[in-house]
Amino acid sequence: MDNLITCLPGLFRKKKCKIKLSEMPLLVKLLIVQSMELRDLIMLSFCSKKFAKLVGSIPNFPNKMHLRLDRFPTISLFNGDWEDRTSIVQFQFRMSRYGMKHLQPTPDSKKGYPCITAFCGNKSDVAMASILTHLLSVFPNCIIEEIRLGKKKKRIRFKMEKVLSLVPEVNVLDVEMETDPKIFEFIMNNVKVMRNFTKQYYQEPIALEPFSKQLHCTDSILSRGCEWTLPDILLSLNCRHSVFEYHKFVTADLMAFLKKWMSSEGEEMKNIEYLMIAKGTKFDDMAEIDTSKYPDVDFTTGFDIERSDGLLGTIVFEYWNFTFCFYTWHNTGEFVINYYNLPD
Amino acid sequence: MSVEPEVPIVQVEEVRENPVLYKIISSDNHVFTISEHAVKLSKTLWDLITNLGLTAENALDNPIPVENVNGKNMETIVQFCERHKYDEEEPEYTNYIREFVLPEWDRQLLSIDNEELFQLILATNYLDIQKLMDYCCRVIGDMAKDKTPEELRIIYGIPTDAEDDALERSASDSPGPSG
Numbered sequence: 118m119d120n121l122i123t124c125l126p127g128l129f130r131k132k133k134c135k136i137k138l139s140e141m142p143l144l145v146k147l148l149i150v151q152s153m154e155l156r157d158l159i160m161l162s163f164c165s166k167k168f169a170k171l172v173g174s175i176p177n178f179p180n181k182m183h184l185r186l187d188r189f190p191t192i193s194l195f196n197g198d199w200e201d202r203t204s205i206v207q208f209q210f211r212m213s214r215y216g217m218k219h220l221q222p223t224p225d226s227k228k229g230y231p232c233i234t235a236f237c238g239n240k241s242d243v244a245m246a247s248i249l250t251h252l253l254s255v256f257p258n259c260i261i262e263e264i265r266l267g268k269k270k271k272r273i274r275f276k277m278e279k280v281l282s283l284v285p286e287v288n289v290l291d292v293e294m295e296t297d298p299k300i301f302e303f304i305m306n307n308v309k310v311m312r313n314f315t316k317q318y319y320q321e322p323i324a325l326e327p328f329s330k331q332l333h334c335t336d337s338i339l340s341r342g343c344e345w346t347l348p349d350i351l352l353s354l355n356c357r358h359s360v361f362e363y364h365k366f367v368t369a370d371l372m373a374f375l376k377k378w379m380s381s382e383g384e385e386m387k388n389i390e391y392l393m394i395a396k397g398t399k400f401d402d403m404a405e406i407d408t409s410k411y412p413d414v415d416f417t418t419g420f421d422i423e424r425s426d427g428l429l430g431t432i433v434f435e436y437w438n439f440t441f442c443f444y445t446w447h448n449t450g451e452f453v454i455n456y457y458n459l460p461d
Numbered sequence: 462m463s464v465e466p467e468v469p470i471v472q473v474e475e476v477r478e479n480p481v482l483y484k485i486i487s488s489d490n491h492v493f494t495i496s497e498h499a500v501k502l503s504k505t506l507w508d509l510i511t512n513l514g515l516t517a518e519n520a521l522d523n524p525i526p527v528e529n530v531n532g533k534n535m536e537t538i539v540q541f542c543e544r545h546k547y548d549e550e551e552p553e554y555t556n557y558i559r560e561f562v563l564p565e566w567d568r569q570l571l572s573i574d575n576e577e578l579f580q581l582i583l584a585t586n587y588l589d590i591q592k593l594m595d596y597c598c599r600v601i602g603d604m605a606k607d608k609t610p611e612e613l614r615i616i617y618g619i620p621t622d623a624e625d626d627a628l629e630r631s632a633s634d635s636p637g638p639s640g
Contacts, residue, residue: 136575136601138617145586148594152602163610164619222607 139167146171155179155194156206156222156231162255163220173255179204182252182259184284186277186300187267187293190245193230194252194259205230208248210241212273239274246279253283261287266304268295277303284308286333292316305329305345312336319363320344327365332356335388343397352377355388364397371441375432378443379424387428390447395440481517483510484524485539491532492524499542504589530584537581541570541593548592563599571600 138146150158150172162172183193192208195201209223213236223232237244252259264287269275277300286309292301298320306328314334319342329345331353332338338356340346343364351366351374371394378386419433419442429446481497485506501507506525515523527535544566571578578597585593604616613619620628 135604135616136579136618138601139619141579141582142586145582145594145598148598149601152595152599153605157602157605157608160608160610161605161613161617164614164617165625166622167625168619219611220609222609 147174151175154231155196155204156233159194159206159233159252160220160222163251169251169255173257176258179206179256180259181262183263183265184249184261184280184287185265185267186269186280187265188270190241190269190275190280192245192249192252194256199262203230207232208245209234210245211236212239212241213237241273242275242277242279246283249280249283263287263289263291264304264308265291265293266296266300267293269297281308286311288312290314292318294318301345302328309333314338314340316340316342318342334359348373354392355384355386357388357390359389359392361392361394362396364394366394367398375422375430375443378430379422381424382426389443390445392443393440394442395438397439399439481520483515483520485535486524486526487530487532487535488528489532491535493535493539494521495539495542496546498546499539502542502545502590502592503538504591506588527588529587531580533577534581534584537570537573538584538588538590538593541567541596542590544570545592561595561599563596563603567596568600571597 138149141149150161153161155178158172158175162169179194179196181195181197181199183191183195183199185191185193190210193205194207195205197204199205207230209232211234219236221234221236223234235241235244235248261284264281264284266277269277277297281300281304284307288311290304290308290310290313292304292315294317301316301320311333313336314332315337316339327343327345327347330347330349332350334356336357338359338361340360341362343361343366346361346364348366348370351370354374374392378389381387419431422430422432424430431444431446433442433444434440435442482494483497483500483506485493485495485500487493500510506527509525510520513523513525515525530538571581573581578600582594582597582601585597605613608616614621
């Protein structure tokens with residue numbers, strides 16, 4: 118009995134503290150956190166506000182985030198290239214029977230990167246939102262590179278809006294089949310999509326009223342269903358490659374776009390290299406263009422227009438499959454083609 | 462003429478190829494000899510040697526007192542410096558995360574209890590030995606592997622936010638040096 122009593126303080130002491138990191142000089146603490154792996158760093162940031170600040174003081178690490186909001190919601194942090202699997206750490210969310218709220222490092226996934234599992238009772242949306250809030254405050258320079266939206270699990274209460282409301286902008290938005298139309302509308306109204314947008318489906322039979330007037334993408338838009346777009350979206354377009362399918366645009370919308378392109382200056386609409394609008398309403402013929410003014414031009418295949426800054430555009434109507442294509446030629450001098458002005 | 466302190470002299474490593482040796486006295490009066498190449502790894506010691514104008518002729522007659530480092534830590538430090546004295550210079554880190562492999566010999570050297578490691582880090586910081594500091598930090602950083610935040614709080618003795626706030630409040634409430 119005596120032995121047990123005398124050894125107890127020793128046992129507690131062992132458990133109490135191993136090495137007093139908080140008492141280290143600041144530069145030493147910085148060196149220590151810099152020698153840690155990303156997953157351990159993230160775990161350390163959850164220990165206290167002071168340590169969150171310390172971890173966040175490592176510049177630009179990590180610098181990108183992916184959010185997946187579907188059956189298996191995840192947050193992935195990485196530095197540099199997504200293909201470099203060694204720099205990825207992924208948060209996964211698991212319901213736990215006892216409503217426990219804790220984080221557990223889990224073995225590397227099959228994909229080859231370390232994971233952290235958040236056990237979060239039946240409120241994984243709240244857990245994901247609070248972890249995202251924490252990560253965005255610890256790594257303020259970390260940008261949300263991509264959001265992948267999909268169908269959530271049945272019978273699971275997961276309000277995606279709670280997570281999405283924390284995101285002001287994203288570089289890449291990928292909207293998969295069976296995404297809840299309300300979530301899609303929420304994200305399009307609240308999150309700026311800065312580079313690439315992909316929507317792989319046409320929302321049937323629950324077609325929404327069109328609601329969105331602009332996309333900020335500069336690189337690519339692929340919308341295989343345009344039930345959500347208002348024609349004004351064309352007037353604010355400044356994207357390198359855009360494809361709109363199953364649309365309700367009319368010839369007047371296209372003409373408004375072309376006129377806007379012609380009169381735009383500087384960086385406005387300058388990114389546009391290729392625009393295709395297809396598989397939608399049938400365009401009128403080109404009655405609005407007085408083709409008699411240009412007897413030498415074969416309007417059946419296309420014609421060119423030129424902006425005041427010298428940028429050339431080629432318009433092609435394919436009446437037989439209701440397709441409108443617009444190409445611009447960022448003047449390399451290789452193409453010498455006549456240009457014709459649009460009608461006033 | 463300098464007076465040799467009456468304490469045991471610890472010969473960590475005989476350095477025959479380099480005739481210039483320096484003597485260092487730890488806070489608990491242990492004396493160590495260290496070669497010129499090895500002592501150069503410590504910026505603090507090397508600055509001291511150059512400022513004192515110690516040369517090959519008078520180095521052994523003028524032991525350098527290091528008040529902030531005890532004999533045990535100094536022994537580890539001298540061993541480390543002698544081991545790494547001919548290492549090539551480390552390349553500049555391009556990444557903010559320091560990626561290097563901790564050699565087995567050094568891992569063994571640093572397999573000491575945490576209190577000693579804590580003291581060794583403070584000593585290394587004082588003596589400004591970058592490589593040893595990197596290695597010590599790696600050993601401490603490795604303790605975080607695969608741990609939960611709760612486990613990390615215990616391992617590193619991290620106070621909770623409430624404890625931090627309480628400490629700050631008590632520090633601000635306590636009277637300053639003037640009373």
